[in-house]
Amino acid sequence: MNTLAMLTSTVAGTVDVPDIDDTTSYWRWDFAWEVLPEMLRSFFQVTLLVTVVGTLIAVVLGLALAILIRVLPRPLAWIITWIANFIRMTPIVVQLLVLFYGFVWMEPMTIALLVYGIHYSTYMSEVYRAGIDSVPTGQWEATTALSMPATRVWSRVIIPQALRSTVPSLGNYAISMFKDTPFLIAISVMEMVTTALEIGGFTYRYIETITIAGLIFLVASYLTAVLVNRLEKRLAYQH
Amino acid sequence: MPTNTEHQQTQPVIEFQDVEKRYGNKTVLNDLSFKIERGERVTLIGPSGSGKTTVLRLVMTLEELTGGYVFIDGKPLAYEQRGGKRLPVSKRDQKQLRTRIGMVFQHFNLFPNMTVIENMIEAPVHVLGKSKAEATARAHELLAQVGLPDKADAHPSSLSGGQQQRVAIARALAMDPEILLLDEVTSALDPEVVGDVLQILRDVAATTNVTMLIVTHEMSFARDVSHRVMMLDGGKIIESDDPETIFTKPNNERTQQFLSAVLGND
Numbered sequence: 001m002n003t004l005a006m007l008t009s010t011v012a013g014t015v016d017v018p019d020i021d022d023t024t025s026y027w028r029w030d031f032a033w034e035v036l037p038e039m040l041r042s043f044f045q046v047t048l049l050v051t052v053v054g055t056l057i058a059v060v061l062g063l064a065l066a067i068l069i070r071v072l073p074r075p076l077a078w079i080i081t082w083i084a085n086f087i088r089m090t091p092i093v094v095q096l097l098v099l100f101y102g103f104v105w106m107e108p109m110t111i112a113l114l115v116y117g118i119h120y121s122t123y124m125s126e127v128y129r130a131g132i133d134s135v136p137t138g139q140w141e142a143t144t145a146l147s148m149p150a151t152r153v154w155s156r157v158i159i160p161q162a163l164r165s166t167v168p169s170l171g172n173y174a175i176s177m178f179k180d181t182p183f184l185i186a187i188s189v190m191e192m193v194t195t196a197l198e199i200g201g202f203t204y205r206y207i208e209t210i211t212i213a214g215l216i217f218l219v220a221s222y223l224t225a226v227l228v229n230r231l232e233k234r235l236a237y238q239h
Numbered sequence: 240m241p242t243n244t245e246h247q248q249t250q251p252v253i254e255f256q257d258v259e260k261r262y263g264n265k266t267v268l269n270d271l272s273f274k275i276e277r278g279e280r281v282t283l284i285g286p287s288g289s290g291k292t293t294v295l296r297l298v299m300t301l302e303e304l305t306g307g308y309v310f311i312d313g314k315p316l317a318y319e320q321r322g323g324k325r326l327p328v329s330k331r332d333q334k335q336l337r338t339r340i341g342m343v344f345q346h347f348n349l350f351p352n353m354t355v356i357e358n359m360i361e362a363p364v365h366v367l368g369k370s371k372a373e374a375t376a377r378a379h380e381l382l383a384q385v386g387l388p389d390k391a392d393a394h395p396s397s398l399s400g401g402q403q404q405r406v407a408i409a410r411a412l413a414m415d416p417e418i419l420l421l422d423e424v425t426s427a428l429d430p431e432v433v434g435d436v437l438q439i440l441r442d443v444a445a446t447t448n449v450t451m452l453i454v455t456h457e458m459s460f461a462r463d464v465s466h467r468v469m470m471l472d473g474g475k476i477i478e479s480d481d482p483e484t485i486f487t488k489p490n491n492e493r494t495q496q497f498l499s500a501v502l503g504n505d
Binding site: 136138139141142144145146147148149152156157160161164 | 299300301334337338340341342344346348349350351352353361362365366410411414
């Protein structure tokens with residue numbers, strides 16, 4: 001990948017070369033400070049992008065799957081269920097590799113967004129399913145008694161009530177997706193941890209970069225959790 | 240006791256013809272046939288498990304009709320006879336008939352994510368095609384009628400059980416139903432608010448011509464509002480008569496036993 005070449009030149013150009021020979025200090029603040037922008041750049045350009053777009057795909061597709069499985073006739077619902085099960089029960093790395101080597105014309109970044117989005121949609125559809133199941137039978141019966149059309153039943157009654165119990169779990173999957181992004185190394189997409197390892201490869205200093213990667217993950221996950229919490233409060237209504 | 244002379248010659252609003260309802264191999268209703276005339280108010284009584292609620296749920300299409308036919312205004316609701324076969328009615332036709340039927344449930348079943356007014360205008364706007372303004376005006380009118388004029392913007396969770404049930408009644412009435420099904424509407428309420436809810440239903444009975452099919456354990460209410468009381472036992476109607484006769488001199492021994500049990504031997 002040319003990202004790699006770009007990174008090599010950037011790192012070589014910015015990192016203070018004489019310091020590389022320093023193998024005695026365990027932690028060098030000046031070095032940590034120096035590599036931070038590069039780490040943040042790969043975080044925003046890859047890790048965050050894949051997670052945000054992947055989550056958006058997963059949230060929408062997951063809901064669509066959950067509804068389709070519920071409303072489609074048996075055989076079709078069964079087929080969709082098994083495709084979803086297959087995707088959920090195979091490792092994300094394998095899925096990345098299959099697309100990477102099987103569809104060489106696809107941009108690695110496109111593969112990344114598709115795989116993370118679709119893989120997690122199968123998890124999220126299970127969460128939605130549980131949420132939909134948690135809506136009391138009486139609510140469905142009231143919609144029948146009022147002759148509400150299916151679209152209104154779903155959009156105004158079932159989904160709003162189902163979402164209430166699903167938002168925390170959906171948030172957890174978003175965080176989980178963050179932490180799955182290092183697998184992108186398998187298809188040579190330079191996300192943050194790969195960047196950390198690359199810098200380490202040139203400078204023989206790993207502690208700073210890996211620690212920074214961990215801290216960025218921590219902050220990002222924490223902020224996501226806060227965001228999800230806010231969303232949950234906004235969606236809540238007194239029962 | 241009300242009289243029902245003005246609606247004799249017309250087609251029945253509800254007709255059950257040889258209705259059978261099974262869950263697996265358990266038969267709940269068996270060979271059930273009856274007619275209810277326009278504007279008639281009929282109460283179903285009987286021991287628990289006698290199939291009273293099942294009758295209401297079949298009219299509301301909340302249960303699959305496993306045998307026989309149900310007609311609303313003479314039109315088949317769930318199954319019809321075509322070419323000597325018993326075939327399901329199209330969803331479209333069923334839906335059309337269903338909009339004429341309203342139901343009030345034991346557990347209210349208001350939508351907790353909507354305000355009172357949103358609960359009430361949802362179906363009038365999106366099913367009957369009324370304008371939002373028209374539906375809202377009518378909803379306020381009905382809320383006043385059930386004694387909750389200031390609760391339009393409240394959420395159901397902030398209301399007491401009795402208030403929620405009054406909203407549920409108003410929500411059902413907002414659809415201008417020809418038939419109103421009342422399924423043990425006071426069973427989940429605190430004793431002190433039961434009277435209020437029943438009074439509202441008495442008013443509805445007195446001021447409208449809506450056909451009512453009622454399942455209740457409130458025998459004095461049944462006696463006051465019904466034109467007719469049907470006693471169900473083991474999935475069959477064992478006695479059907481005006482409330483005066485049923486409550487004072489029932490013919491059937493099972494009816495006598497049941498009434499003396501629920502009324503207490505006074």
